[in-house]
Amino acid sequence: MTMTSAQHSCHRVTTGPIMASRKEHQHVEGPAGEDLRVPVRRIGLTDGTHLDVYDTSGPYTAYLEDGSDLHDLTVGTVRTRETWTHPEPVGGAATQLAWARAGTVTPEMVFVAAREGCDVELVRSEVAAGRAVIPANHRHPESEPMIIGRAFRTKVNANIGNSVVTSSVAEEVEKMVWATRWGADTVMDLSTGADIHETREAILRNSPVPIGTVPIYQALEKVKGDPEALTWEIYRDTVIEQCEQGVDYMTVHAGVLRAHVPLTSGRVTGIVSRGGAIMAAWCLAHRQESFLYTHFDELCEILRRYDVTFSLGDGLRPGSIADANDDAQLAELRTLGELTQVARRYGVQVMVEGPGHVPMHLVAENARLAHEWCDDAPFYTLGPLTTDIAPGYDHITSAIGAAMIAQAGTAMLCYVTPKEHLGLPDRDDVKVGVITYKIAAHAADLAKGHPGAQARDDALSKARFEFRWHDQFALALDPDTARAFHDETLPAEPAKTAQFCSMCGPKFCSMKISQDLKLSTLSTPSTLTVQ
């Protein structure tokens, strides 16, 4: 691992526990007797009970608030998976997919089963069927394994990364730590500016979650931003470089075929995927088929060596309501289905990416077609935004679509921040984006009847009804904001056990009246019945 001066100036990230919470580890025995320390966040409640919740935050929340002595970004975090014993390759593939198909259980499968609270056989069989993926590059031992598939908790990805206009390596590492603190299950480093390699190295060595990239961004930097100058060789070497570093999944826009490009000519917003636009420009300039498509087998061979997961990019996704579910988008999806089959033959894990901008009545159709045409590969969508008219609030326009598409079986949601379409998200935007998408994902898990999903809702609502304000904050997705909002009008500590808040005041609190009522109802059995 090489470190640059840029990273040496970046020793501080956000550390310390989340409000009222303590990091715990569940000790689970791996297939070779390993002690797999599965993380969990234990929220302590004032009534003496606690609630354990899924924890993506890595070691950072185990540190003291002032964590500068405990974590040095130039050293990297704990290499969790380095000591685990992995099975022999199967037919040349040392991938979770190949092992799962062979009926072999890996430490990663045991780990994610414990995290999800399910049987390991469900994990193995879903991975074997290609309905779930465990993105875990052999070279990213720092990651705590997680699973992406519709049978499991809906996951959230946070995009970070600098652009040439703004941001630094230090800021990007902090964004990764910050995003995972609030619940991001994976992080994509979409850097396009300076220091791409160094930024990614710093992120990977310190990341407890899988890291995704779009290799064509770095490849394009290598040819000084001229799409026509791209070659298969430059792209391939970039992919290998990133595989060696430990990237866990890669977006590859191999479904943008030369024949698809004219289908976008009547669109309101053309091609809005950067990778899609780059490949379309290349195809037109060279009057050739996409080198990502023609060299897809070689890509499979490379990714297989590291167990890097494909995230087949939707380079022709709609960028406006007008363009949703159009011929260009669906033609590409057909091609992604074909490529899914190819990758699977190599034993490479595959996800399929989806839109974008889609009106509500067309949302579920996207998940249905993706599952049908891509043989149930995990679907991974950006939003979708359900209207175009609210720049500045696209975390909300897209949370609506994200919740609906997750209910329809989408396995992972890529967040959208309030800055979408307007600028590079800062630290606050990253948090708002993550929390918003945790809401969408959780709402979908409730709707799908996912086992155990409702426990947190019930615990919070019970705390609310019993005026345990501290517990209501602690159980919230964002305890700090919940408390700050409450304290704006009633900052004094006695208000934390008061049977009202400033919304209705003491006399008009329905919950207070209702509580009194509950007591009186219990003491006065009613003989009344309902028709």
Added chain:
Amino acid sequence: MTMTSAQHSCHRVTTGPIMASRKEHQHVEGPAGEDLRVPVRRIGLTDGTHLDVYDTSGPYTAYLEDGSDLHDLTVGTVRTRETWTHPEPVGGAATQLAWARAGTVTPEMVFVAAREGCDVELVRSEVAAGRAVIPANHRHPESEPMIIGRAFRTKVNANIGNSVVTSSVAEEVEKMVWATRWGADTVMDLSTGADIHETREAILRNSPVPIGTVPIYQALEKVKGDPEALTWEIYRDTVIEQCEQGVDYMTVHAGVLRAHVPLTSGRVTGIVSRGGAIMAAWCLAHRQESFLYTHFDELCEILRRYDVTFSLGDGLRPGSIADANDDAQLAELRTLGELTQVARRYGVQVMVEGPGHVPMHLVAENARLAHEWCDDAPFYTLGPLTTDIAPGYDHITSAIGAAMIAQAGTAMLCYVTPKEHLGLPDRDDVKVGVITYKIAAHAADLAKGHPGAQARDDALSKARFEFRWHDQFALALDPDTARAFHDETLPAEPAKTAQFCSMCGPKFCSMKISQDLKLSTLSTPSTLTVQ
């Protein structure tokens, strides 16, 4: 109209046009030849075109930015409807419902048809069928008529009102002006603290939108907050007082029957509607049926005199995911169906209120049952929130449910602000709540294929693709925030025509590449076809 000293200190509200917009009036001829000046906001675009959008903001956006000389809150705003000629009462009822049933077109019907861009016969027939309401108290001539019904644009209500803990008359009037500036179609004054009468008077005399209330809040103030001390006479007099002032619709929790109360005993969060809790407490204390239910005919007679619309309250709505769609909620809804029939017999317009907290998979069922059991009365819901675990973000948890329930035919959405469950919303919260709900309502209109809904999306997306940044801001639901977010990283004026933003930087803007591509595609006709 009487004015208090509290109001005299409140001469300033937010005035001035919204970015790049000008208030226009469409001149439409009323049934008696009246000149009905129908407001519209004209958004001017840099390409020389413009887009007209529905305008709820009243005279305030027609004033200069410094509008203090032009609008005096103690005088009130223009009494738009005072000069209109109304038909004779029909069978004792001078209501839009009675007139519509008689086949008579009112100035209000012509006005709303122009606003909605539809035929007046659609308005008349929907009102006649009870599928839509036009809340327009004879005593609120300042209001610009609007229609609430599933065949029309989905509407948004903003709640304002002080509580005993905080806020003043002046602040509440400004909240009304502020909420309608950003698109609130109606405003409910839910004040429970001091100066209830005076606050409402100031709001009504200055409001361009219908005002709703929950009369039991003021009735309870009159008995010093003791639910048991309430009587039918006190409630009735309060209703008359509010009818006389000009309140356009009233939430009446007449569906909370004595027999329903025990059904809530097993709930996680009991009764969370203030009105519901008050009436349940009254029924239990007196061991009698709700006076709202037993005196419902008299209520109908009162409301009919003014053409005040019933909003039949859901006093037993669920306050948590665990309590959604339970027996208590559904028993009350059955009663609301019965009361809808009674009100209609009197010629009184009726809406029916809905939840609350509901997981996504149970959302549509709420709209279906409300329409079925309440004879297609317009459904008016609070959210619903699709999870309980995100206090501080309940505008978002509820926007998901609101968009879905509106898609299922809900006619008006009551906003939820970020302060829900935590405190009284301030000015910023009101704006975020309104914009969030405009998103939900518009997303639903797109999904329902509402005529013309997509024009604004298309205009904004076209501006975005053509890098007309000023137009993208101007067409946004919140132009100020969109521009501020953009300008955080690229504040200079040249960036307003730049073919990139800080999100991806100049080299990686997909829209830029795609635009170039579009030009080259056009100049190089492709002979390629797709399989």
